[in-house]
Amino acid sequence: MSDPDVIRRSVTRQDYAADPYSGSVGMYFVYPTPYSGPTYAPLPAWWSTQRDFVLRGTVHRESMWAAAIAKAITKTASLGWVINDTADSQLRTTRGQQLYLTALAGMQRGWVPFLNVHLRDYLLTDNGAFVEVVRASAASGSRIIGLAHLDSARCTRTADPDVPVLYRDRLGKIHEMRWWQVLSFSDMPDPSETWNGVGLCAASRAFLTIAKLAAIEQYLYEKSSGDGATELTLLRGVSENQLISAVTTADAEQKRKGAVYYKGKILTAFLSDQELQEITIPLKSTPDGFDAKQERDNAYMIYANAIGIPVQDIQPLSGQGLGTGTQTLILAEEAEAQGLAAWRQQWLHVQNEVVLPASTTFSWADKNDTRDQKAKAEVAKLRADTRASQIMSGEITVEQAQQLGVDAGDLPREFIAQDETPGGSLGDEEKPLTEIPVALAAPTPTTTKATTSEAAALVDRELARALDLVASVLGR
Amino acid sequence: MSAAMRRLLARCLLEVRKLTAALDDGGMAVDAWRDAFAGVLARYHTAAQLVGQGGGALDARAKAALTRAVQAQLGFLDRWALEIQDNAAYTLGRQARAALYAQGIGASYWRGATRMLPLPAMPRDGTSQCLGNCGCGWEITELEGDGNYDCTWVLGKSENCQTCAQRAADWAPLQIREGRLV
Numbered sequence: 294m295s296d297p298d299v300i301r302r303s304v305t306r307q308d309y310a311a312d313p314y315s316g317s318v319g320m321y322f323v324y325p326t327p328y329s330g331p332t333y334a335p336l337p338a339w340w341s342t343q344r345d346f347v348l349r350g351t352v353h354r355e356s357m358w359a360a361a362i363a364k365a366i367t368k369t370a371s372l373g374w375v376i377n378d379t380a381d382s383q384l385r386t387t388r389g390q391q392l393y394l395t396a397l398a399g400m401q402r403g404w405v406p407f408l409n410v411h412l413r414d415y416l417l418t419d420n421g422a423f424v425e426v427v428r429a430s431a432a433s434g435s436r437i438i439g440l441a442h443l444d445s446a447r448c449t450r451t452a453d454p455d456v457p458v459l460y461r462d463r464l465g466k467i468h469e470m471r472w473w474q475v476l477s478f479s480d481m482p483d484p485s486e487t488w489n490g491v492g493l494c495a496a497s498r499a500f501l502t503i504a505k506l507a508a509i510e511q512y513l514y515e516k517s518s519g520d521g522a523t524e525l526t527l528l529r530g531v532s533e534n535q536l537i538s539a540v541t542t543a544d545a546e547q548k549r550k551g552a553v554y555y556k557g558k559i560l561t562a563f564l565s566d567q568e569l570q571e572i573t574i575p576l577k578s579t580p581d582g583f584d585a586k587q588e589r590d591n592a593y594m595i596y597a598n599a600i601g602i603p604v605q606d607i608q609p610l611s612g613q614g615l616g617t618g619t620q621t622l623i624l625a626e627e628a629e630a631q632g633l634a635a636w637r638q639q640w641l642h643v644q645n646e647v648v649l650p651a652s653t654t655f656s657w658a659d660k661n662d663t664r665d666q667k668a669k670a671e672v673a674k675l676r677a678d679t680r681a682s683q684i685m686s687g688e689i690t691v692e693q694a695q696q697l698g699v700d701a702g703d704l705p706r707e708f709i710a711q712d713e714t715p716g717g718s719l720g721d722e723e724k725p726l727t728e729i730p731v732a733l734a735a736p737t738p739t740t741t742k743a744t745t746s747e748a749a750a751l752v753d754r755e756l757a758r759a760l761d762l763v764a765s766v767l768g769r
Numbered sequence: 770m771s772a773a774m775r776r777l778l779a780r781c782l783l784e785v786r787k788l789t790a791a792l793d794d795g796g797m798a799v800d801a802w803r804d805a806f807a808g809v810l811a812r813y814h815t816a817a818q819l820v821g822q823g824g825g826a827l828d829a830r831a832k833a834a835l836t837r838a839v840q841a842q843l844g845f846l847d848r849w850a851l852e853i854q855d856n857a858a859y860t861l862g863r864q865a866r867a868a869l870y871a872q873g874i875g876a877s878y879w880r881g882a883t884r885m886l887p888l889p890a891m892p893r894d895g896t897s898q899c900l901g902n903c904g905c906g907w908e909i910t911e912l913e914g915d916g917n918y919d920c921t922w923v924l925g926k927s928e929n930c931q932t933c934a935q936r937a938a939d940w941a942p943l944q945i946r947e948g949r950l951v
Contacts, residue, residue, distance in 0.1 A: 748811070766820060
């Protein structure tokens with residue numbers, strides 16, 4: 294359930310009903326739905342909010358596209374992540390974890406529901422996805438108490454870096470979202486400054502293919518189910534009344550027998566000495582040489598590329614005469630650096646730069662991929678072996694080897710007293726050491742040797758001034 | 770609490786407020802502020818203990834107790850400094866929080882005033898619900914013999930918290946005989 298405290302401080306607070314009897318699903322629609330009608334309306338020109346309405350509706354039009362989107366989202370939602378703190382602050386790691394585990398997604402609360410709606414906006418709207426950073430007060434440095442999904446259709450990108458987004462709530466009130474209150478994401482953002490970061494989403498990139506495949510599937514469905522006219526046949530030698538009578542009688546007979554779709558051939562006898570003639574005019578049909586399987590395969594490839602997932606996620610490779618095991622691995626590795634991978638990186642960078650404190654980091658962790666873990670362990674072992682050889686040969690000392698281990702990420706920073714090469718390598722998941730003052734590294738009042746000695750030294754240092762103070766207040 | 774201690778407390782409040790204002794104005798980096806604040810705490814806790822014992826010098830036991838008190842304060846200060854660093858622009862409430870540190874020197878005063886007797890708690894040491902705002906005190910009556918005292922927790926003149934009310938009931942008096950709590 295949603296958190297009332299976070300909602301109260303969120304710009305989405307007006308989007309929630311005051312009581313359980315108003316504003317329920319089906320009682321009203323906020324804007325015209327693009328989800329009705331069997332055929333595709335032309336896609337409005339890039340870019341308008343109407344275009345995003347049509348793009349959002351694509352998942353209701355073509356089942357394989359909907360399945361591909363669902364697969365991409367669920368796969369990302371099931372990825373693991375880790376909150377680390379270089380100062381080992383349990384308070385900050387717990388707060389960070391709670392922030393994501395309690396993210397708001399309308400009436401739902403949690404990481405998975407949040408990511409479901411967030412990624413749908415990212416993949417299905419050119420305007421992109423928006424996240425509100427809910428704070429305890431309106432001040433920029435105020436404590437972050439939650440994250441909330443914002444409906445992309447209600448967000449307007451501005452050219453003002455201080456107020457990058459305007460959010461329109463259910464009552465039509467415009468909320469100016471300051472830069473510390475909102476995170477905006479878009480796929481393939483347009484480079485022209487006049488569009489303020491509006492992009493070209495996966496649905497936009499694949500729209501023609503989605504429309505084509507939807508039409509093919511609709512055609513095959515109607516042809517199979519007998520609905521809709523596919524051709525016009527002109528007959529000579531039989532009257533219209535005779536024809537209608539024959540079809541109606543046969544239809545009624547079949548319905549009586551329980552047949553609804555597959556009614557078979559109608560056999561009717563006519564008393565006539567005239568020769569029957571037939572001219573057929575096709576009304577709609579597939580092009581010459583049309584191969585439904587090939588069209589589908591091409592479409593799946595385009596879907597996979599548009600979303601940025603391996604094609605076998607949409608269609609299994611088995612039965613295609615390829616070395617599917619190896620190919621799956623190769624395709625999966627290739628897909629790691631495309632499409633949604635860019636979103637993952639952007640999410641990670643934004644969380645570490647804007648949302649989390651200086652010493653706390655968010656990182657993705659695909660704990661289920663044992664292949665990846667094994668590969669990493671093997672490379673780490675190679676590095677460890679190399680360092681051992683270098684120590685044995687006298688090339689480097691043990692301390693230098695530890696420094697190399699820390700730089701490579703094989704050892705934690707805490708293993709060395711001082712990082713001699715703090716600027717040597719800094720991954721996109723790390724934060725520079727200079728952001729964390731060494732004096733502040735221990736956040737809790739623990740009785741470590743360092744703080745005891747510091748306290749004793751301070752008492753000694755301040756004793757003379759304290760005696761002056763005593764003399765002053767005692768009037769001596 | 771003596772008049773001298775009240776004067777000392779006023780000075781301490783002034784100093785921590787000045788320091789915190791400098792931080793709020795951006796005239797001081799967090800780590801520099803933390804070091805300066807730590808110095809002020811050490812100085813005033815030392816002075817408070819000396820005022821409590823009526824001047825003179827600190828013996829080894831007194832100094833060890835003082836160091837532990839300062840060390841605990843530094844731990845809290847470090848945590849606060851981290852919070853400031855995380856939310857640099859959020860300045861609301863800093864002055865009030867700084868004042869709490871100043872009020873905390875009252876515990877050192879009472880430690881000095883009670884001559885390092887093995888008492889279970891001191892006013893303003895943070896062990897009561899009223900924390901550093903405690904207005905209570907110890908009344909020590911020296912009895913005949915060596916190390917014999919009756920120690921009474923005296924409630925402050927204004928409103929009192931539940932902890933202090935209970936202490937006033939339980940420790941009326943608390944007996945120390947031959948230097949040991951009985």
